[in-house]
Amino acid sequence: MMAATASAARRRADSVRSWLALAETTLGNASDRLNAINIFPVADGDTGTNMYQTVRAARLAVDEGGSLTGDEQDLGEVLALAGRAALDQARGNSGTLLAVMLTAMSGSLSGLDRLTAPALAVALERARTAAWAALSDPQEGTMLTVLASAASTAADHLAGLQGLSAAERDGRRVLAEALDAVVAAAWTAVEHTEEQLAPLTEARVVDSGGMGLLLVLDALRASVLDTALDPDLVDGLHGFGPESPHIHEVIDPVAGYELMCSIRLDPLTAATLRFGLNEVGDSVIMSPLHTDPGPDGAVTWRLHAHVTDADEALSMLRSAGSPTNLVLEPLAGSDEASCMSDGRGQDGPAG
CATH class of the missing domain: 1.25.40.340 (DhaL domain)
Structure with missing residues (x-):
């Protein structure tokens, strides 16, 4: 059996x-x-x-x-x-x-x-x-x-x-x-x-x-x-x-960065961070990785955003918590090289 x-x-x-x-x-x-x-x-x-x-x-x-x-x-x-x-x-x-x-x-x-x-x-x-x-x-x-x-x-x-x-x-x-x-x-x-x-x-x-x-x-x-x-x-x-062109290559590029990370936050801090990222960027997505909170009510969130000022966004993140699996890379209109964290969220924008 x-x-x-x-x-x-x-x-x-x-x-x-x-x-x-x-x-x-x-x-x-x-x-x-x-x-x-x-x-x-x-x-x-x-x-x-x-x-x-x-x-x-x-x-x-x-x-x-x-x-x-x-x-x-x-x-x-x-x-x-x-x-x-x-x-x-x-x-x-x-x-x-x-x-x-x-x-x-x-x-x-x-x-x-x-x-x-x-x-x-x-x-x-x-x-x-x-x-x-x-x-x-x-x-x-x-x-x-x-x-x-x-x-x-x-x-x-x-x-x-x-x-x-x-x-x-x-x-x-x-x-x-x-x-x-x-x-x-x-x-x-x-x-x-x-x-x-x-x-x-x-x-x-x-x-x-x-x-x-x-x-x-x-x-x-x-x-x-x-x-x-x-x-x-x-x-x-x-x-x-098969004859269709790569449309994105002829569209005017947008300057800025795509920011992605996982971060553990309590509900108030999560709401505050979402509000802040909406103020400085767009395409903000926040979703919990699980729904079983700790004693402080915190859960781990996956976060995505497009931002213009990478330093400002990173400062906002680190004021809220300790981001992991951090990826920060330029959007199509930015000249800087991509940068990716070592998992502790310690890197800043390249260049």
Whole structure:
């Protein structure tokens, strides 16, 4: 009996790994195209690379496993481990939001051996809520819009199944239909991003982060249903033709720095830091790595921001706490070399 339980735990880890490995593959294959159309919020041409590196961190965490061979592990716990690793090492706006999505989805999968249509609907809704809450200034026409469309479609599909028994709603056929509907809705949402953001409309491309999320959702469908990735998924989406140029290279660059780190903060300090970063920068994302606070109420947060004055932002960070996994690198319009901390958050801007 114990051997059977351990085998089931391993299958749960394998199912998450299968999704992440497929997502890693498809993002890796598409990274050049995703980078080429990455012009919002800044034209720094790294969305594909950031999403690939973030999902790779999640997949490696599951590979390394540790306690994942234990009998007690369920689907939610495996995905939570992957999500924490992704969030702690997240890169860029898109990578951070993808990591937030993975972490949020894990909560609704607690206790489950496999994904079901009802669990998918709850997981995507939790991911939508967490992603919108993490951003200080959420924008329509981005991967947030694509995620919202996926979540609402999963919920609508579930609402149409009221005549089915619980066993039927939890069955593979219903899950397959739900995943097909989610991917189709995400595709349409990606197509519409071109109309929702002026820079995308002018350049005649879709949103890069939204497209990356579509690829991740297609990987989820393929891994759960044991089918191939859709080879025609990008057909008809502007910016993905073989003749399409690297749009970000002809957009006026933006000066400043991209700042990413993990930092342990109590709720008041976290709110104060978010407010301060909003004052001196933009694209501020703050999401907790876990929800189990210490005696002082503090939790570890993953933070992302675009700032103009790196020294001012670093001073603000260190006044709030001790940042780790700190990455500070120039945006496309800055001449300085990239700088990256040694994990203790001690480096300043290069040059």
